[in-house]
Every structure is written in structure tokens, then in C-alpha cells.
Amino acid sequence: MKNIFVPSKGEYVKGKRPQVDCILCAIVQSDPQVTNLEVFRSKNFVVAVNLYPYNPGHLMIFPAQHLEEIEELSLSAVKELHQLTVVALKILREIYQPHGFNLGYNLGRGSGASINHLHLHLVPRYENELSFIDVLSGSKVIVEDPQETMKKLKEGFKKYTPELLGE
Ligand SMILES: [Zn+2]
Secondary structure, eight states: OOOOBBOHHHHHHTOOSSSOHHHHHHHHHHOOOOOOEEEESSEEEEEEEEEEESSSEEEEESSOOOOOOGGGGHHHHHHHHHHHHHHHHHHHHHHHHOEEEEEEESGGGGGGOOOOOOEEEEEEOOTTOOOHHHHHHOOOOOOSSSHHHHHHHHHHHHHHHHHHHHH
């Protein structure tokens, strides 16, 4: 039987946030105060598993530099981000065989964004998601520990790194 991992987002929201200015910058700096779920780092970006995943395989891609606006990304950075996205989707398909993906940014206070640091969400979607649990408890049951997700995806990225880096 699979373990059921229940993320404690409630505690996070109620102020158990680590005492850092920016949680994504803290990941970039490998700050021991934050749970580091980094799976890959390219020239300008970090790919990390979301600590409170919406679904197994929920990734974030964010610039290593603290940027808040999408306009701040250079064209070469956008290209790198796109290449990373393509590779991440390929790896997620191999490992999780999702039925689809949601990709996107939450920008600004009205969007539901809880982190100012620009980050792209990659959320695998499955036809058999237990969405009723959302309704019943306001939280989501995740069928995989994010640490486990990180291990699997790290392996996946090793396989595609040379291609991604153009070597
Ligand atoms: Zn930051």
C-alpha cells in the first residue's frame, strides 16, 4: 500500500514560515532553514519540487536571481527557461505518466501568489485526482512525499542535463 502524505499547509500559512526574506532565494543559497527540494540547476534557473505540492510531480522553475516581474527576464533567459520546461515535462511524463499539465505564473497580490520571487508552476494533472478531498477538508492528499519526488526527478534530470546544457 502506498503511503499517504498530507501536506501541512495550514501550519505554513499560520506563521511557521522559515525566518528568511525570500524562500526561493533561501533555496538558491542552500539555507538550512528551508527544506531544499532542488532537483536541478541550470545557468540561470533552479528547478525544485513544490514543498506543498498540488499533485505528485508539482515543480517550480525560478530564476536564481530574485526577480519579481516577468518583464525582467532577458530573452536568453526565456530561452533557457523554455528548454528547462521542455525537459521537465519530458521527465515528468516518463516518471508519472500524467494525463495533462497546468503551467503558469501567479503574478501580483490578487493572483493568490504567496511568494514574490518569480516562479513558473508545472503541475501534472491526473484524470483520477481525489479532488473531493479538497472540498471536504480544504487540503489535498498527496500520494507521494515530496522528498521522494525530488529523488526521482533528480535522477531524471541527470539523464537530460548534457542535452540541456548543449554539451
Ligand atoms: Zn527571492
